[in-house]
Amino acid sequence: MSVHVAPLKTYIYVFLALMFFTVLTVGVAFVNFAHHAPKGIGNVLNDAVAMSIALTKAVLVVAFFMHVKGSTKITPVVIWGTLIFMVILFVFTGADYLTRPMTTFVPVMSQ
Amino acid sequence: MTSQHESAPALPEKHYLSGAWSPQDWLLTKDHKRIGILYLVGISIFFALGGLMAVLIRMELATPSGDLMPADVYNRVFTMHGVLMVFFFLIPSIPAVLGNFLLPIMIGAKDLAFPKINLLSWYIYMIGGAMTFYGLLVGGIDTGWTFYTPLSSGYATGPVLTVAVGVFIAGFSSILTGLNFIVTIHRMRAPGLTWFRLPLFVWGHYATSIIQILGTPVVAITILLVGAERLFHIGVFDPKIGGDPILFQHLFWFYSHPAVYIMILPSMGVVSEIIAAFSRKKVFGYKFVAFASIGIAVLGFLVWGHHMFTSGQSLYAGAVFSFITMLVAVPSAIKVFNWTATLYKGAIAWDTPLLYALGFIGLFTIGGLTGVMLGTLGFDLHVHDTYFVVAHFHYVMVGGAILGFLGGLHYWWPKITGKLYNEFWSKISAGIIFIGFNLTFFPQFILGYLGMPRRYHSYPEEFQVLNILSSAGASILGIGFVIPVIYLLASLANKRYAGNNPWGAVGLEWQIPSPPPTENFETPPVVTDEPYTYPQPDEKEAPVGV
Known part of the structure; x- marks a missing residue:
């Protein structure tokens, strides 16, 4: 190579x-x-x-x-592949944060 | 074994084991085959230690009261069982032992792309293992193998940092092995060995390597952050100082769910090889099975949230993770159906490796289907953190990964050592392991469904019968694991030589002497045939493909 x-x-x-x-x-x-x-x-x-x-x-x-610029085609594929997986980690975790109820839950004692 | 009586095989004059045997020759070797043997020794030690912990767990659970050990000791025992088995046995077992030994031979190469890095990965693995073992010696940790925060980062006592660093270090061994495999498969295939002529064992390891490279750094960083929070009290995971414990679970399971596939994908590769060899047929739907490996590896990264349904994770995120979890079942089912279709009308030879492969299919199917149940939001809320989950992942990890490993070890043992093992005892032990395994873990499905939580050293008396069944099964399983150690080691001393190809199998590894020469091939092979071209009834001999 x-x-x-x-x-x-x-x-x-x-x-x-x-x-x-x-x-x-x-x-x-x-x-x-x-x-x-x-x-x-x-x-x-x-x-x-x-x-x-x-x-x-x-x-x-x-x-x-x-x-990476000027290298074989497989190198950018590896770089982009890694970035995509990082985006998956961030997006899915972020989706949880954005849709999670952030109010404090106060348990009510039953009578 | 089909051809062992056809001629009188003998050991080749020169092979990888016939060279020098000083400690230096082994500990500084760059031969992938010797490194595979070094890994075999390493994982066997950690399997024995982890197994010892399992014995203590099942002894404690034989009675409802916690009479053998106090709760905090029990916590340490099951934690060390999990840590040793997952990080130091299951994850490296097939890739580092069988993959190391066979992958270069299967693609017609002299060695892996980076032999020195390969040796380095073994040293890293052993250093990580030694640190973890030291942690065990000085009292062990009680965080569970999942190291959940804020317990692990702020409250757990014991050498948490030592064990965490041990796991962190071992992770780099896994990364280096994956890197080595990917480069080797891309760059060092023999002429004519196109991607769709690769053995499915190689496809399985390629998919595994992707996970090792992409996932392991995430868990390594996560463990490092736990250490940083413990040492410097920076708020990452502990809510008291501004962190979020659920973030830990996201990061941990981003790796640790795909890690299940690090264990199972190589095992699936082994099963594909064995099914083809012992049914004398091409693997049905070869390309589907190959792409299913990649599909499992990719989809495996999208489902981690199904471990967190009860954690406080958003319900919407949970629903999405639940849906994607169903998708993983598709490539897994493709494999199971295609193996079954391969067996259909095959010339079945009931040798020991096939017994393990069939055991794998049955147990993995149960493990997989109960995984689909657990991936369903409503059902998971009912059985979360119960013995149902424990039974499920043992069906996948022990029933899947270990049976695959044992199947592969029995299939390639004649190639690795040049010797034949005792066929009678090997079949007996395969049967004992299958029975012992089911007796150990099937009652745990019922226990979990009835509500027995995991990680407690005592339980209500109504659960005792099922727990005794489980402990009795574990004793049988233990015997089943000891027998192969005896007859495999005994085979080294006998003079029942295997010859090049005792199973009459196709594939490059069966065209070279057993044990293989140091450089694997005298002349570089050229591959001209499709994989698994077994002779059909109207043909006489198998094309060798070289």
Whole structure:
């Protein structure tokens, strides 16, 4: 199996991009998006922005530093397969949380 | 055994056992066959320890009062029984022993893709096992094998962390074995060995490996979080400090339900091989059986919530999990029906491996059908945490996984050792195990249905008759497990050589000497035939496929 090796220039660009996103992560930590969003989704927005940056960085690392870009077809299949199973774990567990009654149950003593 | 009298077989001059025998030669070996033997020794030790715990459990339950041991000791005994049997025997049994030994040979390879990682996985397994055994020696734990929080993370006494870390470490052995198998199957198949020419044993191990790689890291992280909560009191699972105990159950069962299929899928692969060999027929609906393995592996990841119907999980989530659980029955049933159809009008040879395979089909069917009952929301509420559940999972794990393992061990023992075992005693012990197993666990279905809860060391007197039946069955089962140890070890000393192919079976492993040479094949094989091409009545000889 031949291993695709990208030019050094590519790795430098990717590294610089990762540094940029790291600085961006720190920067947006000082911004409270809750002030700029409709009531109730402010905190969600903070999380969404931070996670989007982290996800972008993860994609760069996996694609370039882990050589998934340019590898054989089976590698992306493995990556996507793993992600799908992770989504299954999150979605099914989340479905329980979203539909679970969260009120406190107080048992009533029978007479 | 069909051809043992046709000629006078002898051991080959050079084989994997004829090399050097110093401890160093075994402990540093990279030969998949020797590593398989190392695993066989390891799982046998843990099976004996787990079995000893089972003896103590059944002795205690012979009388209604808790007179043999106090409740907290009983809790430790059944926990250690579960931990040792599940993580250190059932999960590695077929993949790490038979899979390690046979998978490369079955696909025409010299070894697994990563021989050093294969040896590393054995060391990891033994280190994990040693830590768990140490936990047992210093008092054991009382969390149950499920480590449910907040009991395990905040309240249980004893070396919970030690045992949890032991299980955590052993998990990496499982991941490495799965990784090795997947790469080997993808990259090292012999020329001509297409995916649909693979033995179903290999398909079963491929599906198992997917689960090992995808599921095991989740339980490893979960156990790590339990340790972190115990040590640093971060709120993950304990509601008192902001955690959620049901989250633990989600994460634990995301792995541990598919883990049942880690135990059963390789066993199904073994049964497919045995049924074909002893009915002298192609496996009926080969592709359906192969894809059913993958189907079980995938669907097995979607049903974990059926272990949590009474946990406080959302009713809506429970209903969805209940529905998907019904779907898992479909690929499982495909296998059972297709094995039965394979036997139909076959030239049946009633040798010991087939007895185990037939035992597997019967017991797994009972285990599977009671699983469908338990997957039904309403019924599960009635029998949850009763002996009905205990009986169900023992029908799947012991009736399924262990009978499959014993069937496979008897089928390939002549290949592994080059020797034939005592056929009379092997059939007797297969019968004893079948009777002992049913006598042990069938009464537990009734006990559970009547309301006897699991994990208590005492019970009302009206349950005693059924409990005595169960304890008597366990004694018979124990004898049934000891007999094979005696005649299999005795076979090593006799001079009844197996020859290359004592069963007259097809498949690459039967075309090489017994025991196999270190490099498996003198010349790389080329596969030209479909799998299981047994000669039909109008043909004379089996095509060898090489």
